[in-house]
Amino acid sequence: VATTLTLPALHPFSLPAVLRSHGWIRLAPSSADEERSRLSRIEGLRSGQVVELVVEEANGGVAVEVSADLTSSEEKEVEQKVTWMLGLNQDLSPFYAVARDESKLAHVEPQAQGRILRSPTLFEDVVKTILTTNTSWAGTIRMVESLVSQFGDPWPGDRSRRTFPTASHLATLNDQTLRSVARLGYRSPFVLELAQGVESGDLDLEGLQTTDEPTEELRERLLGINGVGAYSAANLLIMLGRYDFIPVDSWARKLVSHEWHNGEPVRSVEVEAAFERWGRWKGLAYWFWEWSYLAGD
DNA sequence: GGTAGACCTGGACGC
DNA sequence: GCGTCCAGGTCTACC
Numbered sequence: 126v127a128t129t130l131t132l133p134a135l136h137p138f139s140l141p142a143v144l145r146s147h148g149w150i151r152l153a154p155s156s157a158d159e160e161r162s163r164l165s166r167i168e169g170l171r172s173g174q175v176v177e178l179v180v181e182e183a184n185g186g187v188a189v190e191v192s193a194d195l196t197s198s199e200e201k202e203v204e205q206k207v208t209w210m211l212g213l214n215q216d217l218s219p220f221y222a223v224a225r226d227e228s229k230l231a232h233v234e235p236q237a238q239g240r241i242l243r244s245p246t247l248f249e250d251v252v253k254t255i256l257t258t259n260t261s262w263a264g265t266i267r268m269v270e271s272l273v274s275q276f277g278d279p280w281p282g283d284r285s286r287r288t289f290p291t292a293s294h295l296a297t298l299n300d301q302t303l304r305s306v307a308r309l310g311y312r313s314p315f316v317l318e319l320a321q322g323v324e325s326g327d328l329d330l331e332g333l334q335t336t337d338e339p340t341e342e343l344r345e346r347l348l349g350i351n352g353v354g355a356y357s358a359a360n361l362l363i364m365l366g367r368y369d370f371i372p373v374d375s376w377a378r379k380l381v382s383h384e385w386h387n388g389e390p391v392r393s394v395e396v397e398a399a400f401e402r403w404g405r406w407k408g409l410a411y412w413f414w415e416w417s418y419l420a421g422d
Numbered sequence: 423g424g425t426a427g428a429c430c431t432g433g434a435c436g437c
Numbered sequence: 438g439c440g441t442c443c444a445g446g447t448c449t450a451c452c
Contacts (some may be wrong), residue, residue, distance in 0.1 A: 148445090258446040264431065265445085310430025315447090354447045374445040 128191040134213040139237035140182040143211050146241045153273040167280045169288040170199050175280045212240035220406045229415045238413050243364050247330040249289050255352045271307040295320035315352025340367040368408030383418035
């Protein structure tokens with residue numbers, strides 16, 4: 126460890142809660158220990174330097190151990206990336222205020238749930254989201270791992286560990302390579318087109334992290350990406366801190382079906398309707414709901 | 423504006 | 438062994 130940065134977090138904060146927020150932590154180049162108390166990730170900086178970041182909870186915020194000495198601008202970049210990934214500055218108190226009176230959500234505040242793990246760039250999250258569609262979770266893990274191991278930049282400390290590939294690198298590939306090497310199947314042209322759009326500047330994904338435009342317009346932009354449909358757009362909006370839509374997939378339908386419809390099949394309208402009363406917190410209420418199906422009732 | 427059918431891939435299942 | 442199905446959907450072509 127050459128550099129240690131400490132970053133504050135808005136209270137309440139729990140690193141394990143963020144790392145458990147969904148499966149993202151299991152996708153390369155991120156990983157965690159068994160207890161989900163420690164995040165490790167290989168990250169490429171704008172300077173070209175590739176580092177390992179190890180994040181642990183400390184003093185109500187986090188301590189970030191970096192494998193190399195950093196310039197001040199590199200330090201700032203790491204701070205920004207980790208802050209975004211973990212949502213350190215997210216204020217969820219309005220959500221907690223409405224969640225207190227709902228027994229199925231009463232756990233969120235005491236357990237500091239509500240932050241959802243993000244990738245450092247929206248580009249990476251869009252790619253990963255596209256790679257969750259119409260496949261099994263094992264398939265998603267495999268496809269992401271292929272992209273990283275084939276097209277990521279190696280970390281000098283252990284060259285078998287690599288960064289998530291940049292848009293500019295992926296943009297140079299062709300459809301056949303993504304199919305035959307990374308085994309992305311029909312998703313290959315989606316990922317390629319996305320990378321090329323970002324690389325050319327036609328698609329300003331990273332600007333969406335901070336835009337204040339209405340959620341509906343943001344959603345339309347996301348839907349404009351080939352390969353991103355209703356589910357993916359809702360998923361990405363949640364990562365952007367907009368909770369007005371529910372990412373309805375087969376899993377969501379199963380949960381809602383067992384929660385309120387006796388296990389009978391439900392459509393997406395039923396899923397949406399079930400959380401309508403949560404307004405702008407709809408997506409979070411869905412995400413952190415204490416499902417009876419999972420509790421084994 | 424709503425809905426069949428096709429779509430890569432690999433693992434699970436039936437026979 | 439081999440065919441079929443389908444998994445944390447989306448696009449296109451039609452109504």
